[in-house]
Each structure stands twice: as C-alpha cells, then as structure tokens.
Amino acid sequence: MxxxxxxxxxxxxxxxxxxxxxxxxxxxxxxxxxxxxxxxxxxxxAGGDRELGEYLSSECVTCHQISGRFDGIPSIVGRDEPELVAALTEYRDKVRDNPVMRAIAAKFNDEEIAALASYFGSIEKQQIERTADRSGDIR
CATH class of the missing domain: 1.20.5 (Single alpha-helices involved in coiled-coils or other helix-helix interfaces)
Incomplete structure (x- = not known):
C-alpha cells in the first residue's frame, strides 16, 4: 500500500x-x-528513373527487340510499368519459369526494376518502328 x-x-x-x-x-x-x-x-x-532504365537496358535489348517487333521473344516496348515490374519481380523471385529471365532479373533490385519498367514503358512502338523502317531510306 x-x-x-x-x-x-x-x-x-x-x-x-x-x-x-x-x-x-x-x-x-x-x-x-x-x-x-x-x-x-x-x-x-513508383515510376523509376528512365535514364537509369535506359542505361540498364542493354542486356534486355539483346533479345527483346527495341523496335517492338515480335520475333519469338515477347516485346516489352510500350508495356505498362506495373505489368513489367510485376513480371521482372516474379522472375527474380522465381515465380515465373524461364531460366534465362530468372538469371537476368536476379541481378536487379527493386529500384532498377522500376527504372527498366519506366524506360520500356515510355517507348512508343509505332515511333520506333517508323524510325527503324526509314533507317535504310536514302532520300
């Protein structure tokens, strides 16, 4: 007490x-x-750094056509950022089954994945295809 x-x-x-x-x-x-x-x-x-994404994209464009054309490997040009972030994160976390993409995505942290998604999401397919089609034009 x-x-x-x-x-x-x-x-x-x-x-x-x-x-x-x-x-x-x-x-x-x-x-x-x-x-x-x-x-x-x-x-x-949520939007990543596009310049960083462009810098990191060199390995991606080895297989994925920067022109947006589909040659057996899906195009990632012009895709929605959340969709690309989800896909890369799922490859990194071994949810999706593709050994090549798993190995590549394992190298990236969340900031780099957001940057890649921002870069590829900002590219317009038609604009790049028109530029690619006219690159051989000698007018």
Missing amino acids: AVLGRYFARSDCARRPALQMRAEFRTLLSAAAMLLVCAVAGPAL
Missing part, C-alpha cells in the same frame, strides 16, 4: 490517464499522417 499511497500523493495522478491518452493519440495521428503521405507519394515515387 505504500506504493499506492505514493502514487496517489502525486499531484498529477488525476491527469496521468489524460496525458497518456493524448500521447497515444499523437502517436496514432503521426502514424495516420505517415500512411497518408506514403499513399499520396507512393504512385509518384
């Missing part, structure tokens, strides 16, 4: 629950604010 007596003798014993609730509310409010910031900023941050 001596401990309880000391506790109740404190001048702030009546305010302690209110102070504790206020501190918990601040923590909850801070967490909610951070969640809101992440939700709003997430889509903006």
Whole structure:
C-alpha cells in the first residue's frame, strides 16, 4: 500500500490517464499522417528513373527487340510499368519459369526494376518502328 499511497500523493495522478491518452493519440495521428503521405507519394515515387532504365537496358535489348517487333521473344516496348515490374519481380523471385529471365532479373533490385519498367514503358512502338523502317531510306 505504500506504493499506492505514493502514487496517489502525486499531484498529477488525476491527469496521468489524460496525458497518456493524448500521447497515444499523437502517436496514432503521426502514424495516420505517415500512411497518408506514403499513399499520396507512393504512385509518384513508383515510376523509376528512365535514364537509369535506359542505361540498364542493354542486356534486355539483346533479345527483346527495341523496335517492338515480335520475333519469338515477347516485346516489352510500350508495356505498362506495373505489368513489367510485376513480371521482372516474379522472375527474380522465381515465380515465373524461364531460366534465362530468372538469371537476368536476379541481378536487379527493386529500384532498377522500376527504372527498366519506366524506360520500356515510355517507348512508343509505332515511333520506333517508323524510325527503324526509314533507317535504310536514302532520300
């Protein structure tokens, strides 16, 4: 009882629950604010660095036609970024079954995968095909 007596003798014993609730509310409010910031900023941050993606793309374009043409290997030019991110992540995590793509995707971290998806997603198929078709034109 001596401990309880000391506790109740404190001048702030009546305010302690209110102070504790206020501190918990601040923590909850801070967490909610951070969640809101992440939700709003997430889509903006989701897009990768296109320049980094272009730099990293040299190995990809060895097999995947930069022109967007299909020669037995699926085109990745002009695809939606989320689709490319999901595919590369699944190859890296060994969910999809292709040993070549698994080996290549294993080299990339999440930032590099987002950058590749941003780069290939930004390329327009028709524009590249027109450029490729006219490259031999000597007018």
